[in-house]
Amino acid sequence: MTAAPSPRCERVVELSADELRARLPEAVRVYVTAMGYPRWATQQRIPIWSAHMSRAGWRCVAAFNERDELSGIGYGYSGATGQWWHEQVRRGMLERLPERRAREWLDDYFELTELHVHPETQGQGLGESILRRLLASAPGTNVLLSTPEGPTRAWRLYRRVGFVDVLRDYRFSGDPRPFAVLGRTLPLDT
Numbered sequence: 153m154t155a156a157p158s159p160r161c162e163r164v165v166e167l168s169a170d171e172l173r174a175r176l177p178e179a180v181r182v183y184v185t186a187m188g189y190p191r192w193a194t195q196q197r198i199p200i201w202s203a204h205m206s207r208a209g210w211r212c213v214a215a216f217n218e219r220d221e222l223s224g225i226g227y228g229y230s231g232a233t234g235q236w237w238h239e240q241v242r243r244g245m246l247e248r249l250p251e252r253r254a255r256e257w258l259d260d261y262f263e264l265t266e267l268h269v270h271p272e273t274q275g276q277g278l279g280e281s282i283l284r285r286l287l288a289s290a291p292g293t294n295v296l297l298s299t300p301e302g303p304t305r306a307w308r309l310y311r312r313v314g315f316v317d318v319l320r321d322y323r324f325s326g327d328p329r330p331f332a333v334l335g336r337t338l339p340l341d342t
């Protein structure tokens with residue numbers, strides 16, 4: 153018996169906050185499934201994603217398949233003093249980089265907060281399309297992200313798009329996993 157073909161990606165589009173809000177549980181389920189997290193994590197993440205939508209510089213890009221199901225999602229916003237992720241990364245940079253370098257990274261950056269493609273449609277270049285579309289309209293002179301250490305598809309994607317090491321084997325408070333913080337300047341080369 154042959155496996156059913158994966159649904160094809162139909163469109164990659166920018167979403168407004170209202171458009172994402174209307175499909176938020178579905179979008180968060182893509183994230184939970186892609187990350188292999190338990191289903192209950194969906195309810196936990198919905199209020200966090202909702203709060204992020206009101207941050208300055210927030211942008212979101214989503215992919216839909218031919219059945220109009222959401223098959224990929226990426227979003228981010230302008231990083232700023234007082235945000236949890238910003239303060240964690242700032243602490244790491246000040247421990248490991250010259251202060252001038254930390255300031256260059258953090259003064260005006262877009263935090264790529266989430267990027268996920270449903271496992272059914274991974275490996276077709278969809279993550280790269282979402283990422284490039286998102287960064288094409290992202291505000292800031294830099295983009296920063298964090299990703300777990302290890303050879304993953306996410307790593308291959310970020311390297312392909314020109315991200316360089318900012319911090320390696322970094323521990324965020326409350327998470328035992330080692331992370332990398334990666335960054336690059338904006339805009340992306342076309």
Ligand SMILES: CC(C)(COP(=O)(O)OP(=O)(O)OC[C@H]1O[C@@H](n2cnc3c(N)ncnc32)[C@H](O)[C@@H]1OP(=O)(O)O)[C@@H](O)C(=O)NCCC(=O)NCCS
Pocket residue numbers: 186187267268269270273274275276277278279280281298299300304305306307308309
């Ligand atoms: C990371 C992630 C978003 C990448 O999305 P993706 O759509 O699977 O990946 P890409 O867009 O990079 O494309 C993947 C592959 O398709 C190939 N590809 C690119 N364009 C293609 C095309 N037009 N047709 C077919 N294949 C294509 C690429 O060569 C790439 O191959 P490789 O991964 O073996 O090097 C996705 O795999 C995912 O959600 N992973 C789990 C969650 C996660 O780790 N998120 C990031 C957390 S920081």
